Amino acid sequence: MSKNYRKYWPIFVLPTMAAFALGFVIPFLYGIFLSFCKFTTVTDWKWIGFQNYSRILFVNGKLDTTFLHSIWYTCIFTIITVIIINVVSFAIALALTKGIKGTNLFRTSFFLPNLIGGIVLSYVWLMIFNSVLSRYSMTIVSSEWSAFIGLVIVVSWQQIGYMMIIYIAGLQNIPGDLLEAARIDGANSRQLLRSIIIPMLRPTITVCTFLTLTNGFKLFDQNLALTGGKPGGMSELLALNIYNTMYGKTGWQGVGQAKAVIFFIMVAIIALIQNKLTTRKEVER
Amino acid sequence: MAGRNETSSVRKAKHGKALTVFFVLLSLLWISPLFIVLLNSFKRKAYIFKNPFGISNVSIFTSFERWRAGISKTFIGLTNYGNAIEKTNFFQSFGNSLFITVASVALIILCCSMCAWFIVRVKNKVTSVIYVLCLFSMIVPFQMVMFTLSKLANMLHLSNPVGIVIVYLGFGAGLAVFMFTGFVKDIPLEIEEAAMIDGCSPLQTFFSVVLPIMKPTVITVAILDAMWIWNDYLLPYLVLNINKYKTIPIAVQFLQQSHGQIDWGAMMAALVLAIVPIIIFYIAVQKYIIEGVVAGAVKG
Numbered sequence: 001m002s003k004n005y006r007k008y009w010p011i012f013v014l015p016t017m018a019a020f021a022l023g024f025v026i027p028f029l030y031g032i033f034l035s036f037c038k039f040t041t042v043t044d045w046k047w048i049g050f051q052n053y054s055r056i057l058f059v060n061g062k063l064d065t066t067f068l069h070s071i072w073y074t075c076i077f078t079i080i081t082v083i084i085i086n087v088v089s090f091a092i093a094l095a096l097t098k099g100i101k102g103t104n105l106f107r108t109s110f111f112l113p114n115l116i117g118g119i120v121l122s123y124v125w126l127m128i129f130n131s132v133l134s135r136y137s138m139t140i141v142s143s144e145w146s147a148f149i150g151l152v153i154v155v156s157w158q159q160i161g162y163m164m165i166i167y168i169a170g171l172q173n174i175p176g177d178l179l180e181a182a183r184i185d186g187a188n189s190r191q192l193l194r195s196i197i198i199p200m201l202r203p204t205i206t207v208c209t210f211l212t213l214t215n216g217f218k219l220f221d222q223n224l225a226l227t228g229g230k231p232g233g234m235s236e237l238l239a240l241n242i243y244n245t246m247y248g249k250t251g252w253q254g255v256g257q258a259k260a261v262i263f264f265i266m267v268a269i270i271a272l273i274q275n276k277l278t279t280r281k282e283v284e285r
Numbered sequence: 286m287a288g289r290n291e292t293s294s295v296r297k298a299k300h301g302k303a304l305t306v307f308f309v310l311l312s313l314l315w316i317s318p319l320f321i322v323l324l325n326s327f328k329r330k331a332y333i334f335k336n337p338f339g340i341s342n343v344s345i346f347t348s349f350e351r352w353r354a355g356i357s358k359t360f361i362g363l364t365n366y367g368n369a370i371e372k373t374n375f376f377q378s379f380g381n382s383l384f385i386t387v388a389s390v391a392l393i394i395l396c397c398s399m400c401a402w403f404i405v406r407v408k409n410k411v412t413s414v415i416y417v418l419c420l421f422s423m424i425v426p427f428q429m430v431m432f433t434l435s436k437l438a439n440m441l442h443l444s445n446p447v448g449i450v451i452v453y454l455g456f457g458a459g460l461a462v463f464m465f466t467g468f469v470k471d472i473p474l475e476i477e478e479a480a481m482i483d484g485c486s487p488l489q490t491f492f493s494v495v496l497p498i499m500k501p502t503v504i505t506v507a508i509l510d511a512m513w514i515w516n517d518y519l520l521p522y523l524v525l526n527i528n529k530y531k532t533i534p535i536a537v538q539f540l541q542q543s544h545g546q547i548d549w550g551a552m553m554a555a556l557v558l559a560i561v562p563i564i565i566f567y568i569a570v571q572k573y574i575i576e577g578v579v580a581g582a583v584k585g
Binding site: 004005006008009011012013015016017019020021022023024025026027028030031034041042095096098099100101102105106107108109110111112113114115116117118119120123124125127128130131132134157162165166169207208211218220221224225239242243246253256257260261263264267268271 | 301311312313315318322334337397406412415418419422423425426429430431432433436437440451452455456459481488515518534537538541549552560563564566567571574575578582
């Protein structure tokens, strides 16, 4: 059977793979190559080895901490949003699976912000933040920490609904007789949560944790529209820092590309850990 | 015994009512930012920041007449909308967004479902390399390829709404092929064999037998990709010829860039114009969106 199919590859596989080569494979490989070059566009490259990578940290022999700052800022941002989003969305999901009236309507409104894109959402919140803060003659970018809190609020507001939907689906998959049996054995709702619901929900928790983790790490739109990295680049998350390095100042494209390679490696490590965790769980079951 | 059961169920009902009230308030609070934007979109620029949550700059307790005068001073009707439509070139941006999203999603579904079916059914070294590459592409952040991808797209004259569809097919292929292969693996071979024995060519088999079975995954991929492409900012910003073609997120962002400061009146109206179509779409196909998100999370 497979032999009959094989000669049809130009119809089935070629269009996707041509676009995939153009949209991913070539830009990816060429991007790695360019991170070792000095360039302003893709054709005027000159091989310079690891100089771009060293310029990330050292400019004219002096330590430049902007990239380190944005790694650190991104890590704290990611950890805090992962915790807030998962705890709140899990709590809402628990309450909304208890069969209270109007559950569907609540679910609809919690999920709504997720459909609106990061740029549009950020301007909605920028107006609210700045109109409230103007009474204290502040703006959202008065300090790197007010910007931080603003970003956390916007991103949590956006993603809680999404994770809630996934948690609700996970909760509905727990067999009802299991919960019933535990209740008959005299378990209270706290024991139920700790000994049955959370262990049964572990795959869902893993999925949601890593979704929020990568979302936080790769965040760009909200950062650009809400804070733009202000004040003075102090609220730049990694993605925006790379973007500004690449397009902000001429002569730094190579450094931006080198930062992007490092960024890719970090994201890939997170993905590999996730893969390890999920496959091990499947073997256990 | 019966009495105890009764009290506990009464308590439960009370508990449920309190929870309902709590969630009514919480969900209203949740979407209140959108209502605040709607309210402010009808206000004069100067009053948006002075008094973002109210409808008059004078308290109703000072004097009813002055409160009413304050209302008519605060609101200016649809002026902001006129400004917003003009400044963002809204209808053209909307058309661009709509065309790019619909065309890209359609192309991704068509090409990637075909590709996925083929690489599952024809097992050899090349097809397994394709599969691994697709998996790999899913973990690569856009910043890694943005410079080279946008320059390559410019060189190949793809900087227009038609060309960017091909870029989206390429960059979105990884996830779509991955999700479709997951589904194809579960389709029993017998169905296809029966079609082949009846004289169907692989193309006929695919379109009349396989594709209809794949409908749930088609919906999932369509929802996930539509949400991504409609709201995407950076890829179209870098790939498209920005002077000629803007999408809605780009047009909104340009309200700030064009003069450093933001015309908040126009911005409020533009945000409402950007959000309303999404809400209409959401209400129309809510069921599929929620199913798509769940299925996407479980597989992705």
